Amino acid sequence: MHEKTRLIVDGMTCSNCALGVSRILQQQGLHDVQVDFTTGDVSFEEVSAEQIPSIESKIRSLGYSVRSADLPLTAENKLPSKFPGTKQEKMFLVCALLSLPLMGHMVWDLPMLHNPLFQLALSLPVLVIGLSHFGKSAWASLRSGVPNMDVLVTLGSLSAFAYSVIGMAIHWGTSTMHNFMFFETAATIITLILLGNVIEARSVRKTTSALRELISLQPTWAERITLQKDLSEEIEKVSTSSIIANDKLLLRTGDAIPADGTVYWGEVLVDESAMTGESVPVLKSVGQAILTGTIVQQGTAKMMVTKTGNATVLAGIIELVKRAQQSKPEIQKLGDKISAWFVPVVILISFVAFFINHLFLDRDIQQSLMNAISVLVISCPCAMGLATPTAVAVGLGSAARKGILVKGGSTLERFNGIKTIVFDKTGTLTNGKFKVEKLLVEDSERANAIDVLYSLESHSNHPIAKSLVQDFQLMGAKQKLFNTVEELKGIGIRGTDELGQIYELVSGASASGRVQGESHDLYLFRNGTKLASLDISDTLKPDAAQTIAKLKTMGIKTVLLSGDSESKCAAAAHAVGVDSYKSGMLPQDKTKFINQLMQQGPVVMVGDGINDAPSLETADIGISFGDATSVAMNAADVVIIGKGELNSVVTAIEKGRMTLRTIRQNLFWAFAYNLVAIPIAAVGLLSPMVAALSMAFSDVVVIGNSLRIRLKN
Numbered sequence: 001m002h003e004k005t006r007l008i009v010d011g012m013t014c015s016n017c018a019l020g021v022s023r024i025l026q027q028q029g030l031h032d033v034q035v036d037f038t039t040g041d042v043s044f045e046e047v048s049a050e051q052i053p054s055i056e057s058k059i060r061s062l063g064y065s066v067r068s069a070d071l072p073l074t075a076e077n078k079l080p081s082k083f084p085g086t087k088q089e090k091m092f093l094v095c096a097l098l099s100l101p102l103m104g105h106m107v108w109d110l111p112m113l114h115n116p117l118f119q120l121a122l123s124l125p126v127l128v129i130g131l132s133h134f135g136k137s138a139w140a141s142l143r144s145g146v147p148n149m150d151v152l153v154t155l156g157s158l159s160a161f162a163y164s165v166i167g168m169a170i171h172w173g174t175s176t177m178h179n180f181m182f183f184e185t186a187a188t189i190i191t192l193i194l195l196g197n198v199i200e201a202r203s204v205r206k207t208t209s210a211l212r213e214l215i216s217l218q219p220t221w222a223e224r225i226t227l228q229k230d231l232s233e234e235i236e237k238v239s240t241s242s243i244i245a246n247d248k249l250l251l252r253t254g255d256a257i258p259a260d261g262t263v264y265w266g267e268v269l270v271d272e273s274a275m276t277g278e279s280v281p282v283l284k285s286v287g288q289a290i291l292t293g294t295i296v297q298q299g300t301a302k303m304m305v306t307k308t309g310n311a312t313v314l315a316g317i318i319e320l321v322k323r324a325q326q327s328k329p330e331i332q333k334l335g336d337k338i339s340a341w342f343v344p345v346v347i348l349i350s351f352v353a354f355f356i357n358h359l360f361l362d363r364d365i366q367q368s369l370m371n372a373i374s375v376l377v378i379s380c381p382c383a384m385g386l387a388t389p390t391a392v393a394v395g396l397g398s399a400a401r402k403g404i405l406v407k408g409g410s411t412l413e414r415f416n417g418i419k420t421i422v423f424d425k426t427g428t429l430t431n432g433k434f435k436v437e438k439l440l441v442e443d444s445e446r447a448n449a450i451d452v453l454y455s456l457e458s459h460s461n462h463p464i465a466k467s468l469v470q471d472f473q474l475m476g477a478k479q480k481l482f483n484t485v486e487e488l489k490g491i492g493i494r495g496t497d498e499l500g501q502i503y504e505l506v507s508g509a510s511a512s513g514r515v516q517g518e519s520h521d522l523y524l525f526r527n528g529t530k531l532a533s534l535d536i537s538d539t540l541k542p543d544a545a546q547t548i549a550k551l552k553t554m555g556i557k558t559v560l561l562s563g564d565s566e567s568k569c570a571a572a573a574h575a576v577g578v579d580s581y582k583s584g585m586l587p588q589d590k591t592k593f594i595n596q597l598m599q600q601g602p603v604v605m606v607g608d609g610i611n612d613a614p615s616l617e618t619a620d621i622g623i624s625f626g627d628a629t630s631v632a633m634n635a636a637d638v639v640i641i642g643k644g645e646l647n648s649v650v651t652a653i654e655k656g657r658m659t660l661r662t663i664r665q666n667l668f669w670a671f672a673y674n675l676v677a678i679p680i681a682a683v684g685l686l687s688p689m690v691a692a693l694s695m696a697f698s699d700v701v702v703i704g705n706s707l708r709i710r711l712k713n
Contacts, residue, residue: 004032004043007056011064012037017137020144024058036389042066063140091133092194095126099191102184116168116181123183127161130154130190147343149379153193155347156376156688161186163369182370185688189377192692217293217314222258223250225302240308247305255296259305260312263288266301270294317405317641346379346678353682363684370688374681378691379674383698387666390706395659398710403626404652405639413663414620415656418556419601421649422594422619425562425572426464427608427628429646430538434467436475440520441532449524449532455480456493456505462609465493468536489587489611492522502527509563509584519565544576547646552577554653559597561590563611590615606649608632623649658709666702673698 012018018035021042025033030044047055052068059066102122104113112118130153137150160182171177224238225248235250240258243249251257251268267285272294281297284290290303292314309315350372357368392409399406406412423429441449454477457465482495482503492506504525511523520533548558560573560581569583582593591614597603598620605612605619608628616622616635624632626641633639640648681691 005046005052006041006043007059007066007068008040009035009042009059009064009066010040012040017064017141017148020062020141020146020148021059021064023146024062024144025055028055028058030055039393061140062144063136088133088194088198091129092191092198095129095187095191095194098122098126099184099187102187114178116172116177116183119181119183120165120168123161123164123187126187126190127157130157130194134190134193149343151343152346152376152379153189155350156373156692157186157189159369159373159376160189160688163366182366182688185370185373188689189373189692192689193377193695217256219256219258219293223252223255224248225250243305243308245305245308249303249305251290251296251301251303253296253298253300257290257292257294257296257303259303260292260307260314261290261303261305263290263301264304266299268299268301269297271297317400342379342384342674346376349678349682350375356682357684367684371682371684373688374684374686374691375678377688378677378681378686378695383670383673383702384667386699386702386706387670388663390703391659391662391666391709394706394709395655395662399652399655402648402651403641404648404655405641406652406656407637407639411621411637412656412659414602415604415653416660417602418604418621418653420557420559420597421551421604421606422559422561422590422597422615423578424605424607424609424612424615425560425564425569426538427625428606429544429560429572429576430540434464434471434536434538436468436471436534437537438535439532440534441524445531450475450477451480452495452503452526453477453505453524453532453534455482456485456495456503459485459495460487460493462487464536464609489613491586503531507563508565509586512584519567521565521568540572540575541646543645543647547650548576548578550647550650551653552579554650556653561585561593561615587611587614591618594618604649604653606646623652655709662706662709666705669701669705670698 009021012021012035018037022033022035025035025042025044030047032043032045034041034043036042042059056066099122101113102119104110134150134153134157137148138154141148141151164181164183164186168177168181219240221237222240222243223235224243226234226236228234243259247259248264249258249261251266253268257270263284263286265286267283268290269281270284270290271281272291284301289306292307292312307313310319353375354368354372357363357371358365363371388409392412395412396406396409439446439449450472454469454472454475457469457472458479459482460466480497482497485493485495487493488504488506491510492504494502494504496502506523506525508519508521508523511525514525515523515530515533518533521536522534523530524532524534551558558578560569560576560578562569562572562581562583563585564572564583566583569581573581582589585593590612594603594605594615595618598618602620604621604623605615606623607613607616608625609632612624612632613635616624616632616637621638622636623638623640624636626633626639628636628639638652640652677686677691677694680686686694
């Protein structure tokens with residue numbers, strides 16, 4: 001993966017804003033540009049530090065503020081610090097107070113309310129506010145080449161105001177002067193659109209609430225332990241930004257853990273639900289790892305810091321979620337293309353509506369103008385632009401809160417068409433906590449074999465190896481020195497000792513050509529000759545059968561692929577109820593089989609070992625676990641953190657399906673709204689004020705529908 005330069009851009013309010021920023025960056029020759037208006041995050045392929053000021057200047061020329069994203073982890077630095085809602089609220093209140101008296105002349109017959117100068121005096125400040133907000137944004141969008149909704153609002157309000165001023169000047173003092181005054185229309189358009197923007201800003205903010213909640217887990221202070229000259233410990237309260245690796249911290253009941261580290265004294269009960277979705281607190285004692293943002297529910301302990309700030313697991317999760325939000329599903333491309341052309345087309349329709357109304361339908365200029373203005377203000381390109389990113393943001397955030405990290409919005413989309421889900425057995429359907437069931441070796445070689453097995457497996461990251469190391473320790477194993485140790489991907493591990501002897505520990509499937517008439521799980525060879533054979537046992541995860549049953553009700557075929565023996569695979573397949581299974585599969589065999597399945601439809605692969613990495617990469621979606629090997633986690637599209645419950649696989653699929661369903665609903669609403677609303681406004685069935693109110697709330701409907709994803713478990 002290429003390194004990327006990241007910036008935070010404040011002030012973007014819609015997808016067309018994001019398109020404008022993206023286009024101007026591409027014009028500067030930048031590649032792999034990603035812009036997310038909901039978080040303000042902008043990234044592109046890494047450039048030199050000397051180029052950054054010029055790039056920031058180009059973004060500022062569009063009317064936005066910009067700053068570096070390479071700052072300490074805080075809610076203010078990782079998400080827009082000046083979300084537009086607050087400023088818009090103040091502008092809306094001022095405009096509302098001025099617009100209400102303007103609307104009053106329709107209800108009360110007070111001379112002052114009908115006075116043209118009074119109406120001009122009230123509407124002018126509203127217009128100035130509107131131009132400073134919408135006009136500035138409109139001009140910036142025109143400069144970027146992607147005109148946004150604010151162009152329509154500006155044209156509509158300016159047209160009504162200019163027509164009123166010209167009409168008042170020409171017909172001053174005549175009885176027909178009031179027929180040419182539409183000051184209330186100009187002011188009300190701005191006021192109602194501001195109201196919609198305020199509601200929209202608050203709603204959009206909610207779509208990133210899960211991300212903000214993750215960021216808020218980072219505490220602002222900690223209690224650092226320093227050793228005095230007399231060897232006594234002094235406790236001082238310090239900012240988390242000053243903590244560095246190897247610092248010692250004191251943890252008490254109720255504290256939020258400020259860094260990643262290891263307990264070296266004491267024992268605490270830790271609530272990890274915010275990180276893993278697991279509601280049951282976990283006991284952490286000496287030697288066990290603890291994570292930033294988790295909460296000490298009970299007890300006191302001392303920890304040694306290993307990682308801080310942007311290097312912590314929490315920071316990695318936040319970065320993963322943010323990058324995922326920038327990954328656009330295929331379905332979003334349709335909305336982006338239409339949004340880019342929408343405003344010019346609407347302006348054209350508005351002009352056509354004016355001339356048709358006036359020349360062919362024989363309506364006067366006032367009515368024709370009002371119909372044209374209605375077309376401008378009722379149109380809503382933002383609804384189409386918001387349809388996908390808001391749903392993706394909520395879907396990703398909702399999944400993250402349950403300990404499911406999805407690496408891209410496009411992954412959520414792909415979940416919808418899944419036909420088959422393939423499971424590895426060991427560590428996936430089973431707990432991966434292995435015991436040596438039987439060790440077959442000559443008595444004279446037994447002690448040496450145990451030492452070799454222990455020493456070789458100590459160098460492996462495979463979950464089976466980690467479990468067996470503990471078992472060998474119980475057998476009294478001692479560390480044997482090896483000059484070289486090499487892990488054989490999908491096969492086993494090989495080491496050369498001080499005497500030059502080569503030891504190989506391989507799976508039964510890999511040793512099939514080297515042993516005759518035997519069937520064991522593992523074989524240990526010395527210089528090519530069999531030294532020992534092992535049978536190992538594992539237990540199924542408690543939710544394995546329930547997960548498989550749920551997947552079947554969802555219409556998904558389930559398959560078990562494993563390198564294990566026929567008998568063990570058959571027993572596991574029968575116990576959990578998968579549709580079919582394949583045993584004795586090497587990594588290349590799994591990949592080949594998955595390619596065959598993919599010809600029948602999209603496939604998900606669930607695995608946790610190094611040998612699963614090729615399959616995770618090959619499948620349409622790869623799912624791994626937070627305690628899996630790093631190779632498997634990097635290859636996967638989805639990582640389930642925490643204890644790796646299988647039912648999270650079902651939750652991930654449900655979130656993906658609901659997200660795509662919501663996107664489709666949003667796009668349908670956005671298209672249908674504009675297809676129906678624009679013709680109605682063009683023929684004069686809606687006044688500009690009603691049109692403005694309709695447009696103001698069309699975005700809110702889309703965002704509100706996206707927020708429903710959070711309500712689903």
